[in-house]
Amino acid sequence: MSFTWPAQTMSFSRRHIGPSLEDQAAMLQTLGLKTLDELVEQVVPKSIRAFEDDKKEGIGQGIGEAEALSWLRHIASRNQNMTSMIGQGYYDTILPAVVQRNVLENPAWYTAYTPYQPEISQGRLEALLNFQTLVSELTGFEVANASLLDESTACAEAMGMAQRVGKVKTNRFLVHHDIHPQTLAVLQTRARPQGWEVVTADFEKEWPEGEFFGALLPYPGSSGEVYDWRAAIERLHQQGAIVALTCDPMALQLLESPAQLGADIAVGSMQRYGMPLGNGGPHAAFMATKEAYKRHIPGRIVGVSRDRTGAPALRLALQTREQHIRREKATSNICTAQALPAMISAFYALYHGPKELRAIAERIHAYTAILAVGLQALGITRLNKTFFDTVTLELGSKASHYVAQAQKAGINLRDFGDGRVGISYDEVTTSDTIQTLWTCFGATEAQLASFDAELAIDDALPLVLKRQELALTHSVFSLYQSETEMMRYMRRLSDKDLALDRSMIPLGSCTMKLNPAVAMQPITWPEFAQIHPFAPEDQKEGYKELYTYLENALCVLSGYDAVSLQPNSGAQGEFAGLMAIRAYHHSRGEDQRQVCLIPASAHGTNPASAQMAGMKVVVVACDDAGNVDVDDLKAKLERFEGQVAAIMVTYPSTHGVFEERITEICRLVHEAGGQVYLDGANLNAQVGLARPGCYGADVSHFNLHKTFCIPHGGGGPGMGPIGVKKHLAPFLPMAQGGDYQNIVSAAPYGSAAVLPISAAYIIMMGDDGLRQASIMAILNANYIARQLKGAYTVLFRGENGLTAHECILDLRPFKDQTGVSVDDIAKRLVDFGFHAPTVSFPVPGTVMIEPTESESRYELDRFCQAMLAIREEIKAIEQGKYSLEESPLHYAPHTAKDLVSDWERVYERREGVYPAALKGEKYWPPVGRVDNVWGDRHLICSCPEIASYISDEDV
Template sequence: MTGFSTHNEFHQRHIGPREDDLAGMLQLLGYDSLDALIQHVIPPSIADSSVLPDSDGVSEAAALAEIRQIADRNLPLRSYIGQGYYGTHTPAPILRNLLENPAWYTAYTPYQPEISQGRLEALLNFQTLISDLTALPIANASLLDEATAAAEAMTFCKRLSKNKASQQFFASQHCHPQTLDILRTRAEPLGLEVVIGDENTLQDTSAYFGALLQYPASNGDIIDHRALIERFHASGALVAMAADLLALTLLCAPGELGADVALGSAQRFGVPLGFGGPHAAYFATHERFKRDIPGRLVGVSVDRFGQPALRLAMQTREQHIRREKATSNICTAQVLLANIASMYAVYHGPRGLTAIARRVHGLTCVLASGLGQLGYAVEQSHFFDTLSLHTGAATQRLHDTAFAADINLRVIDAEHLGISLDETTREADVQKLWQVFAEGQPLPAFIKHASAASCLPAALRRQSAILQHPVFNRYHSETELMRYLRKLADKDLALDRSMIPLGSCTMKLNAASEMIPVTWSAFADLHPFAPSEQTAGYQQLTRELEAMLCAATGYDAVSLQPNAGSQGEYAGLLAIRAYHHSRGDKQRDICLIPQSAHGTNPATASMAGMRVVVVACDARGNVDLADLSAKAQELREHLAAIMITYPSTHGVFEEEIRQICDIVHTNGGQVYIDGANMNAMVGLCAPGQFGGDVSHLNLHKTFCIPHGGGGPGVGPIGVKAHLAPFLPGHSHALSRREGAVSAAPYGSASILPITWMYMRMMGGKGLKRASELAIVNANYIARRLEEHYPVLYTGANGLVAHECIIDVRPFKESSGISVDDIAKRLIDYGFHAPTMSFPVASTLMIEPTESESRAELDRFCDAMIAIRAEIRAVEQGQLNDLDNPLKNAPHTAQELAGDWQHAYSREQAVFPVASLIDGKYWPPVGRVDNVYGDRNLQCACPAIEAYQD
């Protein structure tokens, strides 16, 4: 016997259909083999473009052992670097019941509010938390990180400032350095100038449309900015303040100081450092600016029974509506991380948060007093948790001494060191810091300084109450919090309950073995600016993952920095722009975009300083080659790029993709291939080999990072060699020092182990198999449904790629049934709706992914067929055209138990198929009134009086 075969290969667990299922599915599709089907889907012109090795994956146990060895190369020492990143304790019930719970992390963005009430409530809590602490009435449901939130604030100020002529934005030199870097990156393509200076000596404010101040400052100072803000306002400028949330429990709020915007990070509210992310940023502003706030906004509306119900308000999918005129290309949030932060506040409550802040501040006061006794002058007279010291010629020596004691200090410059304390700091840590600076002197007596007076300025000590809402004052025992989290999760429909067939969003399995390393201390507790000697594990992980992604895409280099698909798009276009400029082609500023493109594409092009020209699509949904050729030739002197999604947004492999690339290249442009649909290509064809110059990849789609209820995501870019010099840089850790698009060098680094695990366990063979089965599953659904719903677009052989679009528009005329009615009726059948009205209005785009079994595909198809029968009953007059199960969907348990007034039975309403009896999902609310929610915008928890009523 030469060896033993194994029967637990990971790809067999990841992929849904079994071999006998596959045979039956292929038979229905009319193919005798998988290879034969794939040959009829992938255009022959690109079928030989894949460069993915035909390699085997490793078992889950082997992969976990490998990544454990990688993690052990990291050295998460005690870091006092600060600079916007702090140690924190993730409460165990939040860690277990939220962060590690698939009911929370496998959910999708809450576009269907009736099945998202749990996470919407958690996000409303987050918005309330932010509004309370900042004293600004409107807060969004989070942004990507503090630095990019600051960049959003800059463009926000530009749009709304009264000083319309100005192109200059003032940024305090006391802002975090990574924030200043992002501001410079974002400003340059827009023709804006970031002026960095000392606000304490600023004389003339009239030249600026806006300003950014850090509160407390990055070096620790706490300055009263009220007079300066008034001067900016008098000049017509708006003022944003980047504020520390924990400090705001003790300090006057930005809104009380006159700021127009408050922004920052919620990381220190229970979210691990994670080498820089993912973390939830926040953004808050005044009521009058509510229609210009970037990102997502949760609002309170009512359902069809008049009961309160939550929904995304106003700007849902703004990019698809306003396209290049969108206020931002940010189309998501950091939902999972915002929910952790909100639950951290719920668990601790106002007293607990204030106690944590006082403890951190008290220890910092003690530290400062002891350092003074040791002969070091603290440069701040007022501070919260951060000190800067003039250490002169001793700077390097002290840094080395600290390093030898397993301590990281912040090296501000050659003569200054910084120290930031946090929630995890203990008295013993303060004494160990003194020991570093004592250099043989006797240590100060800790107890003598334990009652040190507050080092906060009297005029800025907070007087207003915080977090008075009942939600922040009830769930303080673990029992109560555990039940609250369970109650919210039970309201939602996530992948742990059923298939989520969203087209373009690729809701596939997020395997438990992939998720396990994320919360290991060696990955979770590393500061993003830790010295490189301590980050060898992350360096190896990112190096290996970059190589894996290059092999999967056919590109020559990859940057993992972009922390969302939108940021990946932006980084890709910036690379193209920089490449043209390096060749002296600064006039190249036209971006061609097909009319079917994702809405983020034109918004991103506009942010990158490009002008958008739309290219027509033909009747089959493909790029109109004649129109493309004519426009490329007409604009050849100014052509910068084309942005094209492949397979197309219509769910087909366009036969002429190489020709499209050739046309653009011939006319001097670069080809950006949106990787949103990469799940149909891995191992079958490679964009970097059939004409692409750059692609962004959605690791939260194709490569298994969970959607987290609407975030986190990772959107790295792959590029050909000529664009590699223009990948995002970072002042801390990368060879290129400028051009950062995210605050941390590797963006959302702590979730990269998920993709590493997926690719390592699948191997080249498994990754190819996943793409093949994604195509099989989509075609199986299309074939089963085509007799009941027209499939709108197919390829040359009547097949789709990994998704299909079904046309429900005719039903509006024949029965009065709309796409919304079908989507809401699917909830009664226990399903999330497919993607609605994109890319074609009043259609449904379905993507099953390779992870769904044939049984689940059949369950979905049976539901869609049953719904078609209900529509037919309306068409034929067997069901009332106004009072029918579709118009009234979804049906709640409360309605079922009430006085039934409908012309159809209770059973037809809630148990339309027998399989639901065994596992019924009950929506917590009826259909939500979108119009009411926008007309009566409320974006925080109801006032205490509402609870009393």
């Protein structure tokens, strides 16, 4: 009896890619094409289509979702979950289930974009404002930012800020010796290209000679010692130095604030407020400072403004993407922060409230004191007289023995490698842990029994440094201690936002593609989430296998020879890649190569990163078609002969086209002795079609939160690994045996906990799926461009009249003819339920649209219908039906209040709030158009009591 095998269920790639096969055929017909291969031939230059002729082995055929989870389960099982007492800036913590379920695992939170459009971001803006308020109250400073990448890079940002605002004209920066070693390594990497000297010193033994533009002091120290820094800060201030403290936010529940000690800046990591260890991240770092320095603080700041009716409204303030404006003069290249971890840490604080947070800190400290006194009774020498949660022991030649004993008992301790051993207590470790440690250090049953009855515990916190009042006094920290109220609060906030779970986010260059639910699952597994980044390597065999797979896959897909997974953002990847180029030139005795050529269309992080790497930025012009002006490039190469270190190009270009002469550009730069840095921001149009390492690039970063599906999370986490050709491999960020080189992130593998997402995506898509995704990204963008033809002008196209995976619409003629601005159109799109495309970048007065492969034809059509309806509204202004000031565009976005308010406008209420072209469920923005100018003049960056700053005349 014959039979037929049943057909396989739909592959993952078909679920990931939006348009059906039938829709693809119809979309191709709209473009006048018959096949996807024909589309590729029309769009992607033959000279770079390496996959057609290159016989390199690919990554294989895609696997199913269940298989992928099974594969990751196997990998995870190879990690060993131990009780982590290593400390060194990382602590185990308990993420409340209500936060994990409603935020970390909720696409309404993790698929949101950075809140550059405030009207549709009020929920996450409020969550970030809570974070800033939390940091401000803990540190005592008036201004805090909305997170940085990790503690070590936050310290490096503080060093840069001290240099900018300080009055001492010297290149020396002072660091106390009791700083975390990874922080010192990051500081040295950041200081080297700027010509700054990082001086470490033990203040207690001898005060360092000379002047310093700034200083970094630990509070507490890496050893656990709690220092009273008031005298040192005063002395440094007398010399004109800016002083930063790197702080433990849990210790600040019990310790006096950095502001009270007289510091100028406070930095640290909020990791232990609910974010799992994750083998190093993602975790939200923080920075706070005095009001006087608010315009110098790097990163993002959420501020309070008002909307067009006078109602309170939040928005990003001050440094919002300042690198796009100031470019090589930017104070930082930070583009991605850690928004999602920051919000989770804020929710952790809200859920516990001030009393319980203090109780957690008191418990951690008390248990550490009990451990310490028991060890003292056993004759163990403790080196730090004071402590919050960490004790450092002098064990001499027996250190490795005791560390091994503890590991046998399932506990990891910190081995300094010089006879010292550190033990750090946290929220998770218990009284049983103390008993086990005493036993590991030789306690007998009789001694353990006597300890229970006889130990007298002394408080090891300096009396003069004790915080007398609860740290968190704002009412927001006392409202949500019940799970019911917490759950409803998080739901109210998410309902205010527009994220990918509601509609397409067509942001050009930002690649807001689907974050597959199946790929998200493993990040909360204990085998990935509860690993300390400095745990012994033999306990992380699973992570090692994951790294190997991801590094090899990225090499195969990109044509590079080696990959570093350390950079924890695209900006960090840029910096790491340029530092590798810099080190390569120096190794060849070509220190004079300091010029970095950057096209005028480049991302703003490019010139900022080059400046940070100690390079001189020289701009290369673009021609009328948006391509690099090769004649100008030749002129610049000739003018700076022997000085060119690199060129930074984005490919496809920032203008949304595949430049035909990219291989020539690479050749010219190589012939001039330079290196080619290819920005990976637009890699989503290349994977499976072209390999940058095969057509001339030497180094690229890969935005895993773009091309490889790590969620944007409202503005982070991100990962920016870099791939390099063989000759640059020796200069990658690495940490082997404590020999730190070009370290750009605190943890050896950056935000390792999110890497399973990208690995799962790659292995499920396989070679064919990844190639299909790139082609569909190109098809979707060209379909939108063709549907909008006649209504809008596409500013840049390739040689065959098509774009790459994004298209730029020129809206400047509307501004000239009617006064309608790009912002008017962006805000009006909200009334149709859409997030705006990228506004005024790379060309002012334009929008850049990138639909990604994940969007269906239905969604693309819905967006096009909205854009066409808006064009008709512009036409009504052109024809004199009403003026701009009387139009729906001027009043957009419309809120639910517009349904019940007095209506004296010339257009009908329904036309404003329910436009005829609206398809699908109505989204109601919680506020009207936000007044940015008012917010800049009345800067409020922590949670105010609303009545305290909205006057009667403002309402």
